[in-house]
Amino acid sequence: MQVLHWTFSNKFEQYYTQCMSEINQEIIWNYVHNIPNNLYCDYQGAHDPCPGANNFILYLNRDLSTGLAEIIAAHELTHHVLSCQGYPTVALTALGNQNPAWATLSTHLMSSLEDVIIDKLLESVGFIDPTAIKGYNNVKRDLLTKGVIHFPPDGDAIRHNALGFLYLKYALPSGKWKELKTLYHKFQPDVYKMGIKLLKICDSIGFDTSEKCFQCTVAMRDFLQLKHFMEIVNPVTMDRY
Numbered sequence: 605m606q607v608l609h610w611t612f613s614n615k616f617e618q619y620y621t622q623c624m625s626e627i628n629q630e631i632i633w634n635y636v637h638n639i640p641n642n643l644y645c646d647y648q649g650a651h652d653p654c655p656g657a658n659n660f661i662l663y664l665n666r667d668l669s670t671g672l673a674e675i676i677a678a679h680e681l682t683h684h685v686l687s688c689q690g691y692p693t694v695a696l697t698a699l700g701n702q703n704p705a706w707a708t709l710s711t712h713l714m715s716s717l718e719d720v721i722i723d724k725l726l727e728s729v730g731f732i733d734p735t736a737i738k739g740y741n742n743v744k745r746d747l748l749t750k751g752v753i754h755f756p757p758d759g760d761a762i763r764h765n766a767l768g769f770l771y772l773k774y775a776l777p778s779g780k781w782k783e784l785k786t787l788y789h790k791f792q793p794d795v796y797k798m799g800i801k802l803l804k805i806c807d808s809i810g811f812d813t814s815e816k817c818f819q820c821t822v823a824m825r826d827f828l829q830l831k832h833f834m835e836i837v838n839p840v841t842m843d844r845y
């Protein structure tokens with residue numbers, strides 16, 4: 605099937621058909637470069653969580669190879685399906701909106717757990733997302749060569765990296781994770797401490813259903829002291845906490 609300038613495989617089309625049968629909406633495809641506020645132009649993909657509307661927009665980075673564009677498209681589509689099932693989204697409060705850099709942190713808070721769920725779902729239908737392995741290589745390289753992990757664009761590197769720590773713990777094979785955990789502990793003790801506390805929250809609540817994922821995201825937000833800046837939203841009921 606044709607999506608923007610790419611021709612996607614039958615495997616993608618099958619997955620797409622299955623997803624579309626679960627949601628009663630049309631997709632509008634666009635390039636991330638066309639997102640109006642342009643915060644996301646270095647993103648591989650993005651989605652607009654609007655389960656009530658007749659259609660929704662999925663954005664892809666126009667520089668992606670066909671193989672990767674297909675995986676990112678499946679990833680973003682799955683984010684949308686999960687939103688329609690009541691998995692949480694994160695919205696900035698009026699106060700949070702005063703700091704544009706927090707948009708990236710709110711996206712990261714929303715996706716650190718959901719990406720783990722999506723990686724596993726996609727793996728079961730034959731799409732292997734390279735994000736976790738890339739993250740492993742980047743974090744290992746940064747810690748061994750510089751002792752810190754760079755996370756643009758704001759000064760909130762510890763929270764960003766603690767959320768990255770959480771994603772990598774659940775997404776990587778255990779051997780690779782153990783390697784990273786030792787490096788985090790040695791070079792980035794603040795990230796390590798915050799990451800371990802986030803892990804405890806997620807392990808105790810769990811996130812394998814939309815309800816648990818919602819509770820878990822609320823608890824993570826509160827632990828990260830972001831309550832005044834971010835609201836956790838159920839996109840189906842529009843309940844906000």
Ligand SMILES: [Zn+2]
Pocket residue numbers: 679683715718719
């Ligand atoms: Zn994602």
